[in-house]
Amino acid sequence: MSDPLNTLLCQRLGCRYPIIQTAMGWVARPELVGASCNAGAFGFLAAAVLSPEEVGPAIDRVRSITSAPFGVNFHMFQPGAERIVDILIERKVTAVSFGRGPDKKMIARFRDAGIACIPTVGAVKHAKKMVELGVDMVTVQGGEGGGHTGSVASTVLLPQVLDAVKVPVVAAGGFADGRGLAAALAYGAQGIAMGTRFLMTRDCPVPQQTKERYTRAGTDDITLTTKIDGLPQRMIRNETLARIEKAGRLRMLLLALSSAWQMKRLTGASITELLGAARKMGHAGGLTLGQSVMAAIAPVMFQRSMIAGEPQRGLLATGLVAGRLNDLPGCDELVAGIVREARSRLAALGVPASA
Ligand SMILES: Cc1cc2nc3c(=O)[nH]c(=O)nc-3n(C[C@H](O)[C@H](O)[C@H](O)COP(=O)(O)O)c2cc1C
Incomplete structure (x- = not known):
């Protein structure tokens, strides 16, 4: 009997569970990526805020923490983007993610190098455009999501994109637990991608006083x-x-x-x-x-x-889901809990709970 959690996302990216830890500037640093990958998720290193000189060492640092595959996030408007692309290809990362993204030629370069392209989109037309450009999967971020975000909620946008494209779709925006994973799979997604939930973990290197702003909100x-x-x-x-x-x-x-x-x-x-x-x-x-x-x-x-741990003097990007979370679990505990809960929700619906 096949395992409902062993989806195309796991098969294509080589992670144990269909859970992505998304890139977050100054948050998804090597420590968080390593911990989420070791827990069985697929982590993305946030390189959109790094200089080309910093990208290689950050990739090496992730590799010193985990032997699991992981991805890197960047965008084409950042200084030295072309050099960053070369570095990602040289270092053979497993996947790249981007919001404002590369063109068809660049996507073909990644694909020729065997690197999966998984852009994040916040609208149906962007999902279609990305698929035309040749990407392997799309992450659909509903308006609940963190950072720059659209206005259409996950419950509306996800089925819209699933109907519009043929590539595997990952659901993002507001996900934090096993109920969400089971629901996303029921919609027809191949897994979930979470930012805020991974920011709110013990393994995330953001200073404690800043994380407390998130748990209190x-x-x-x-x-x-x-x-x-x-x-x-x-x-x-x-x-x-x-x-x-x-x-x-x-x-x-x-x-x-x-x-x-x-x-x-x-x-x-x-x-x-x-x-x-x-x-x-x-x-x-x-x-x-x-x-x-x-x-x-x-x-x-x-x-x-x-980085500096001065939450009152800085800005606190977040997904809406922070408003219902008040703990800081370790990534191991978080991922294991999501998997357990998803299996139990699926079993309650009559889907076999394990392989
Ligand atoms: C603090 C923070 C920083 C983010 N930085 C980036 C980034 O650098 N690049 C990017 O593509 N998305 C970024 N995002 C968006 C996330 O990768 C992800 O798509 C989003 O958080 C998903 O929604 P969720 O927070 O409800 O899980 C950021 C989100 C947050 C909360």
């Missing part, structure tokens, strides 16, 4: 804002976000410039270079100067929370 403490870079992003409300949301044009510019000095100290990039980066990232037009600078220096705001 209820769903009412989570909001969608376009104030950071013009695109909708889900955040836990905090002191910094309140200041940004209330700020008029001038105040916004001053707030952004004060962080821009910090960004210059960190990266050596001038304000002009920062503005150029913001423009290249293809953000929605019509941003004020303050908003453009804010978009460019957003990385500093995320680093303050995720």
